Structures are given as structure tokens and as C-alpha cells.
């Protein structure tokens with residue numbers, strides 16, 4: 012365990028890196044211990060220090076240099092940290108491994124919470140190997156770690172070490188540069204710059220800073236040219252990757268006030284934060300030309316790792332260094348990005364689930380989900396927004412890929428809901444449409460309105476159709492997600508409209524049937540009296556009015572004509588097509604013919620027709636030409652009269668037995684009915700014209716009728732004869 016003492020001399024902490032207690036972080040946190048273990052408590056530390064949520068608004072600075080060159084002392088002066096400083100008496104190594112501490116906040120700053128205050132400072136174990144000579148590997152690795160994770164690396168060096176190319180610092184720098192180049196800087200296009208901030212300690216002042224920095228720069232360039240560089244970077248310059256700055260500090264022990272004064276000046280420069288207008292211009296010699304007083308942290312140095320990802324990033328870098336994996340920094344960033352983006356996506360999905368799961372549950376019922384659109388937008392917006400906010404700081408390529416994965420995943424789930432919603436909305440629209448239209452029709456039919464003109468089927472259908480379609484559009488469009496083609500309801504709307512049109516057509520068809528039936532009934536009742544009348548005067552035959560069938564045909568065609576006209580008017584109100592109207596009119600005419608045939612059949616029913624023939628016969632036999640009842644006298648020609656009357660009436664039987672106009676031909680029925688409309692299949696055969704459409708009484712029935720009539724006429728004659736006899740007898 013570590014045996015370090017802090018400045019106040021309190022007892023050091025054994026196994027500190029295992030502790031997770033923010034109160035014990037007064038010396039910062041041991042990020043990497045002497046066993047090369049990376050602490051698991053860095054997130055806890057950053058959280059305790061309020062840094063975890065700062066996103067990109069933080070800085071990392073590390074120190075590099077020989078053991079006991081006053082590094083910790085310098086850091087404590089610059090950043091107000093409390094890194095352990097070597098005990099003057101004990102003269103033993105104080106800093107084990109790598110420590111990290113947050114710089115003390117500068118309360119005088121205008122924005123005390125600003126980026127310039129969020130500085131993570133890393134104190135790295137000394138590198139002269141005096142105390143840990145057996146483990147130069149560790150020193151190299153910790154130096155490499157400091158270089159790879161920091162924006163600014165403070166290189167701490169005694170003035171008298173300057174120019175000693177073989178000095179421990181410079182030798183180590185060579186190794187570190189080499190490995191850094193091999194491991195992390197392979198791809199120049201994706202790497203960034205770091206600032207090597209040389210602090211020359213115990214500057215006596217004989218040699219001007221400019222001379223010292225020139226010497227150092229020469230050494231550095233020499234180191235660089237002697238490096239073995241990876242392919243493609245053979246010609247790279249040290250300034251391609253690093254900026255340099257040099258400052259000198261007075262001797263702390265000999266000039267304590269001046270030391271404090273100068274470190275305070277320096278301290279301010281580290282607090283400047285980012286000043287974008289200050290541009291680093293590395294001259295040909297690589298010496299920074301910002302001059303004194305400018306901010307130290309420049310945006311180009313920032314690693315673009317969000318604070319909450321820093322612990323994982325840093326440990327990844329460390330693992331890579333320790334295991335010397337031949338991976339480069341960008342892929343390390345990618346690994347981190349994948350890890351973090353997956354975590355963030357899981358969190359965002361959880362939030363999404365909270366909103367959407369209840370809908371998914373309810374969707375199983377197949378009904379319309381109220382509020383789906385709003386919930387979808389909220390859930391998707393929050394999930395994607397949250398992901399973009401937290402994940403957007405990570406490696407761009409990975410972030411974008413993961414974002415698409417997340418979107419696909421979430422939208423895939425919404426898609427199922429939306430498809431279900433559309434079909435539920437469509438189903439509901441169809442149902443409402445059907446219910447409403449049939450409801451109105453039932454009411455109208457019940458009150459007999461459908462037969463009158465103030466009822467407008469087409470209007471009812473159109474209004475209801477518009478209503479349910481508008482409702483569908485309003486609700487379906489709520490589920491629209493910009494950019495998601497599947498959330499477009501157009502095709503569902505089209506099939507809904509087709510479905511509604513089919514239902515309307517079916518309802519209209521039913522209404523048409525009803526209308527035909529109604530008008531058939533009307534024709535039947537209108538026809539009854541005139542036909543009865545014509546049969547009563549069936550023997551009438553005049554030039555002007557024609558015979559029985561001329562007149563029946565006339566009254567029938569007129570009645571049917573009126574009926575068809577009425578039908579066509581109402582069919583117009585039903586918004587029927589021309590074909591539908593043709594079919595309806597044809598059916599009506601055909602049915603009307605059936606009505607007539609039925610009426611005729613009724614008239615010629617045995618009892619009826621016999622009665623009519625008897626009346627006809629009696630009119631002739633019992634009444635004279637003036638319509639006066641005959642009183643038979645013995646000398647009257649009873650037989651003669653009887654025979655004439657009987658024959659005249661018997662002549663009516665062939666007339667009524669067959670429908671034939673006075674011109675001798677059958678009525679133009681086929682012409683009147685016209686051909687059935689083309690491609691109209693419905694019971695054409697059943698409604699087809701029978702073989703002998705115009706036969707009223709068959710041969711046998713005629714004979715039978717004549718026989719019965721004759722028998723009846725005979726009876727009348729016998730009775731007349733008897734009355735004569737009795738009158739003679741009186």
C-alpha cells in the first residue's frame with residue numbers, strides 16, 4: 012500500500028484506490044496504483060467533484076518529469092491541489108503511480124462554474140528511476156498515459172538539465188514519443204494536438220529563457236528525427252503533433268516570494284480557459300508564438316471525450332498501454348463510443364418503454380388507441396433527443412451508426428402500432444359509416460320517404476362518407492412521423508375509400524331492389540281497377556279504342572311507363588349509375604309484366620270468368636237492344652235469340668284465351684321490355700320470357716270453359732222457356 016503523507020502530515024491511506032468515499036479524496040484519487048491497477052472509483056470521484064455532468068467542459072493536464080523536481084509542489088501552487096509533497100526529512104518518493112485531483116475552483120472568476128474551473132490535474136510518478144529503477148516500464152507507461160490522455164503535458168525540468176540530451180527526461184521523452192506515435196498517432200487526420208508545456212525550474216536568470224527554449228527545441232527535433240516512425244509518417248515533423256511553450260520559474264527556496272508571484276501568474280493562464288481568438292502559430296523552430304499571458308488550453312487539444320466517458324476512456328487507454336495492444340486511439344474512442352452509446356441507448360429505450368409499453372399491451376385488442384400519436388412523438392422524441400444529447404459527444408461515426416440502430420429499433424416497434432392503428436381506424440370508419448347510413452335508411456324506409464323525392468340517398472352517403480373519412484385522416488395523421496414512409500396513411504385511406512364505396516354500392520343496390528319492389532307494388536294496385544274494368548266490357552271493340560287486349564296493353568304500358576319514370580327519378584337520388592338504372596328499369600318492366608299476367612290470371616279464374624261470360628250472355632239474352640229486360644211471349648223466337656246470344660258469348664272465349672291485338676298480332680312485348688342490359692347475369696333466365704307468353708287459357712281449359720258456359724246458358728234458356736209456358740198457362 013501507499014505510505015504517502017499529505018501536506019498537513021496526516022496519516023496516509025493504505026489501499027486508497029479501493030476506497031469510495033469522497034471525503035477521503037483530499038489528496039485526489041489514485042488513478043493508477045503501484046500495481047498498475049486502474050481505479051474503479053474514478054466515476055465516483057468525478058461525480059463527487061461535480062465534473063461527471065460537464066460534458067466537454069473540462070480540461071485535463073498532467074505533469075512529466077524526474078522524481079523530486081518539485082512537480083507536486085508546482086501543481087499544488089498552480090491548481091490549489093494537495094498532492095503529496097516529498098517530506099524534506101524523509102527524502103523518499105511520495106507520489107506512487109498516478110494521482111488525479113480536481114483543481115480548486117477559482118471563486119473570483121466571473122463564471123466560477125465555467126470550463127476554466129473544471130480542470131483535472133494528474134500527478135505522475137517521477138521518472139528518474141532512483142526509487143523505482145526496477146520498473147522503468149511503469150514509468151514509461153505512466154508518462155505515455157499522461158501524454159495520451161492530457162491536453163497539456165507540463166514537462167518539469169531543472170534549468171541545469173537543459174541541454175543534457177542524455178538526461179533521463181529526454182531519453183524517456185524519446186521512448187514516449189515513439190510509442191505514442193506507434194500506438195495513438197498513426198492516423199494524422201483523426202488525431203489532435205497536445206501542448207508540451209515546459210516549465211524550467213530554478214531559473215537563475217543568467218541564460219535567457221529564449222536561449223533555453225531554443226536548446227530544448229533543438230533537442231526535441233533531434234529526438235523526433237531519430238524516432239522510428241510508422242509507415243506514412245516517416246516525414247512527419249514534431250510540430251505536426253505538438254505545440255510547445257516554455258516558461259521559467261525562480262528558485263523556490265532561494266526566491267520564495269518571486270516563486271509564488273510567478274506561479275500565480277502561471278496559475279491565471281491555466282484558468283483562462285479557451286480563448287478561440289488566440290491561434291497557435293508554431294514557427295519553424297516550433298516555439299509557440301502566443302507570447303506570454305495567453306490561455307493555455309486550446310480547443311484543438313481537447314480529446315473530445317465527454318466527462319462521463321472519461322473514466323472508461325482513460326482506463327481503456329491504460330489497458331492498451333499496459334497490454335501494449337496494437338490499437339490506435341481512434342479505435343479506442345470507437346470502443347468507448349460503442350460501449351457508452353449502447354448504455355445510453357438502453358436508458359433511452361427504457362424511457363421509451365415506459366410510454367409505449369401500455370399502448371403495445373392495449374394494441375392486442377385491435378381497437379383504436381386513443382392518444383397514440385402524441386405518445387409516439389413524445390416517446391420517440393425523448394428517446395432520440397436523449398440519445399443525441401448524451402451520445403453525440405462520442406465518436407461521430409459510432410454515434411451516428413448507433414443512433415440509426417436505435418431509431419430503427421424504436422420505429423420498428425412504432426410501425427407495428429401504427430399499422431394496427433390504421434387498420435383499427437379503418438375498421439371503425441367502415442363500421443360507423445355502415446351503421447349511420449343504414450340507420451338513416453331504416454328510418455327513411457320506415458317512414459316511406461325513400462319513395463318520395465325529399466329523401467336523398469346520395470347526399471346521406473356523401474355526407475357520412477366525408478365525415479368518417481375526415482375523422483380517419485385526422486386521427487391517422489396524428490401517427491405520422493416525419494421521414495418515416497410507413498407512417499403515411501395514404502394507401503390505407505385509399506383502401507378505406509374503396510371499402511366505403513363498395514358498402515355504399517351494396518346499400519344502394521338494396522335500396523334499388525326496395526325501390527323496384529315498391530314501384531311494382533304501386534303498379535299492381537294502379538293496374539287492378541282498369542284491368543277489371545276492361546274484362547267487364549271485354550266484348551267491346553271499336554275502331555277508336557280497339558279490343559280488350561288493345562286497351563289492356565295500353566293501360567299497362569302507360570302505367571308501367573309512369574312507374575319506370577318514377578323509378579328513374581328516385582334512382583337518380585340514389586346516385587345510381589346508368590347501368591344500375593338500366594337494370595332497375597328493365598327489372599321493373601319485367602316484373603310489371605308478371606303483375607299483368609297475374610292480374611289476367613285472376614280475371615280468368617274459373618269462377619270469375621264464368622261469371623263474366625254469364626253476365627255477357629245474359630246481357631244479350633235477357634235484355635233487348637235498348638237494354639230493356641225481355642218478357643218472353645210464346646211466339647217470341649226464344650231459341651233463335653238464345654242461339655245468337657250463346658254463340659256471341661262463346662266467341663269471347665278464343666279472344667280471352669290469347670293476348671292478341673285487334674290487328675291480329677301479339678303485343679310488342681319484347682320491344683317494350685327491351686333486351687336485358689349487357690353483362691347482367693342476375694336471374695335473367697328466371698325472368699326470361701316464357702315459351703308462350705301470350706297464352707291465357709290452354710286448349711283444354713277453353714273446352715272446359717265452353718262446356719260449363721253452355722251448361723249454364725242452357726239452364727238460363729230452360730228457365731226462360733219455362734217462364735213462357737207458365738205465362739201461357741195463366
Ligand code: GDP
Pocket residue numbers: 077078079080081082083084085095096097098099105106137212213261262263264
Ligand atoms: P516531486 O514529487 O518530484 O514532484 O517533487 P515534490 O513536489 O515532492 O518536491 C520535492 C522536493 O523539492 C521538496 O522537498 C520540495 O520542497 C522541493 N522543491 C519544490 N519545489 C522546488 C523548487 O522550485 N526548487 C527547489 N530547489 N526545490 C523545490
Ligand code: MG
Pocket residue numbers: 079082083084095096097105106134
Ligand atoms: Mg510528486
